[in-house]
Amino acid sequence: MGKKRKDDAVIRYPWDRWFARKHPFPLRRGWEFLCQTHSMAVQVRNAAAARNKRVSIKIIGENLHVTIVKKKRRKN
Numbered sequence: 572m573g574k575k576r577k578d579d580a581v582i583r584y585p586w587d588r589w590f591a592r593k594h595p596f597p598l599r600r601g602w603e604f605l606c607q608t609h610s611m612a613v614q615v616r617n618a619a620a621a622r623n624k625r626v627s628i629k630i631i632g633e634n635l636h637v638t639i640v641k642k643k644r645r646k647n
Contacts, residue, residue, distance in 0.1 A: 586618045590639060600633040608633050 584604070589596065598604060604611045612628050612635055619626040619639075629636040 584614070584618070586622065589637070590619060590622055590624055592639065595636060595638040598635040598637060608635065611635060 589598075598611065598615070600608055600611070606614075608630055612630060615626060615628060615635065615637060625640040625642055627638040627640050629638075
């Protein structure tokens with residue numbers, strides 16, 4: 572076996588594709604992600620915030636159910 576590069580362990584998730592969805596979607600541990608479920612929930616929230624989006628996340632067993640939430644307009 573060859574040497575493993577340091578960045579080989581980094582997983583790049585398709586955030587933009589996931590957040591473009593109009594309907595709620597599941598993220599399944601072992602399929603879409605391999606880390607701990609709560610860690611993935613934090614990553615989803617952070618990635619959404621970085622794209623100026625809000626999400627609602629339900630943890631069901633070891634899976635996540637993600638809903639993109641519309642931001643409410645502030646009244647002045």
